Amino acid sequence: MIIRFVLLASVAFGTAGAGNGEISKSFPSALADALVRDPDVAPCARSAHASSNAAYASANFDLSNVALRDGARMSVVTGGDSCVCGNVNCKIAVFVRNGNAYKSVLSDYGFDWKVRPDGTAVVTSHDSADVVFRTSYRWNGKMYEVSERAMVYLPSNVAKPPIRDVTFAPGASSTVIRGDKLTLGFEDQWSFSARAGQTLTVTIIKRDPHFGSFSVRSAEAMLGSASRGTLQVKLPQSPTYEIIVEGADSSFSSYTLNVTIH
Numbered sequence: 001m002i003i004r005f006v007l008l009a010s011v012a013f014g015t016a017g018a019g020n021g022e023i024s025k026s027f028p029s030a031l032a033d034a035l036v037r038d039p040d041v042a043p044c045a046r047s048a049h050a051s052s053n054a055a056y057a058s059a060n061f062d063l064s065n066v067a068l069r070d071g072a073r074m075s076v077v078t079g080g081d082s083c084v085c086g087n088v089n090c091k092i093a094v095f096v097r098n099g100n101a102y103k104s105v106l107s108d109y110g111f112d113w114k115v116r117p118d119g120t121a122v123v124t125s126h127d128s129a130d131v132v133f134r135t136s137y138r139w140n141g142k143m144y145e146v147s148e149r150a151m152v153y154l155p156s157n158v159a160k161p162p163i164r165d166v167t168f169a170p171g172a173s174s175t176v177i178r179g180d181k182l183t184l185g186f187e188d189q190w191s192f193s194a195r196a197g198q199t200l201t202v203t204i205i206k207r208d209p210h211f212g213s214f215s216v217r218s219a220e221a222m223l224g225s226a227s228r229g230t231l232q233v234k235l236p237q238s239p240t241y242e243i244i245v246e247g248a249d250s251s252f253s254s255y256t257l258n259v260t261i262h
Contacts, residue, residue, distance in 0.1 A: 024063045031077075031095065032057035034102035038093050044083035060084070066115045076115060089125045094144055106137060106144040120147070130154050131186055133162060153186045158252075166192035166243065166259055173262050176205070180254035183247040184212065190245070194261050196237040201260040203230040210253035212246040 032053040036045040050056035061079030075097075080090040092113065094106030110125035119139040124132050132152050137144040151162040160181045168175045179188040194200065200216060207228070215225035218238035224231050235241060247253045 025058050027054050027057040027061065027063060027077075028100075029054045030100050031075075031097075031102050034095050034104065035061075035077075035093065038091070038104065038107065040091050040107075041084055041093075044081060047083060048081065067117070069117045070119075076113075078113075087126065092123055094121070096142075105142070108135065110135075127151070128185055134159070151186070153181075153183065155250075158186075160188070163189040163191050163242075166190045168261075174258060174260040176256060176258055177243070178254070178256045179245060180252070182211070182245060182253040182255065183251065184249050186247065188245040190243040190259075191240055192243070192259070192261075193240050194235050196235060198235050198261050200233045200235055200241070201230060201258075201262075202226075202232075202243060203258045203260075204228055204255070205258050206254075206256040208253050208255070210248050210251040211255050212248035212253070214243060214245045214257065217242050217244065 029052070035057055036042055036053045045053065045056045048056050048059075050059065057077075057079075060081045061077045064076045064078070065073050066076055067073055084091045086109070088111045089109040090111065092106070092108040092110055093104060095102040096105050106121070108123050108125075110123040112124040114122040116122075121137040121139075121144060122134060123137070124134045126132055130153060132154060134150045134152055135146060136148040138147040139145075149162055150159040152159045158181050164177075166175060166177060177190055182188055202214060202216065204211075204214075204226075211227075213225055213227040214231065216223045216231065216233050218236060218241050220236075220238065223233045223235070223241075243257075243259070245255060245257070
């Protein structure tokens with residue numbers, strides 16, 4: 001039995017992707033029905049008042065195909081109306097086809113996509129004019145799994161993890177975090193867990209002239225910021241916190257910070 005995959009994405013993607021076939025507007029009704037069951041698409045389909053789900057999908061999405069090395073076919077649907085899309089990013093949904101049934105196996109937003117012959121998928125979404133997020137997916141036979149996420153600075157094509165963990169050695173209350181790919185609008189984000197009532201102390205060990213500032217925030221609020229010296233914050237109730245490090249200008253900056261929790 002040949003399994004077929006369906007990738008749905010925004011019309012903003014244009015001709016992105018690998019191995020695109022001829023674009024079609026003919027939508028299988030079962031695929032259209034599966035598409036409009038997506039929580040992000042359903043209200044938009046209802047508000048469009050189209051004569052059918054297939055009519056709505058055909059009016060707003062394009063269909064092309066990509067062949068996989070194992071002989072399976074990737075049906076790539078690009079499109080989306082202004083209700084589905086936000087800024088330049090639009091809905092991406094992947095469905096696996098078994099006979100005439102379609103099952104959702106990936107849901108994302110982006111403006112660009114690639115489908116490779118080995119079945120992996122890459123989705124790129126805009127964060128700002130200069131910064132994009134790039135997510136790579138791997139098909140495990142049942143679902144698409146995230147294999148890598150990267151934040152990319154387009155002017156120099158520099159990539160780094162969108163968020164990193166602050167790690168402590170066993171029994172230690174202090175650690176050091178470093179970065180060297182920091183510029184204005186291309187910040188570093190560090191995540192850590194702590195108990196409410198503990199005190200966080202962040203101290204600059206090393207910085208250069210292009211270093212901007214660092215701040216601490218919980219899920220609910222900004223807790224404090226500094227551009228030099230030491231920042232001390234008593235942590236409120238929150239499961240996780242973040243340290244955000246920002247550059248001062250368009251030149252790349254490096255830094256070293258000491259992080260202590262007690």
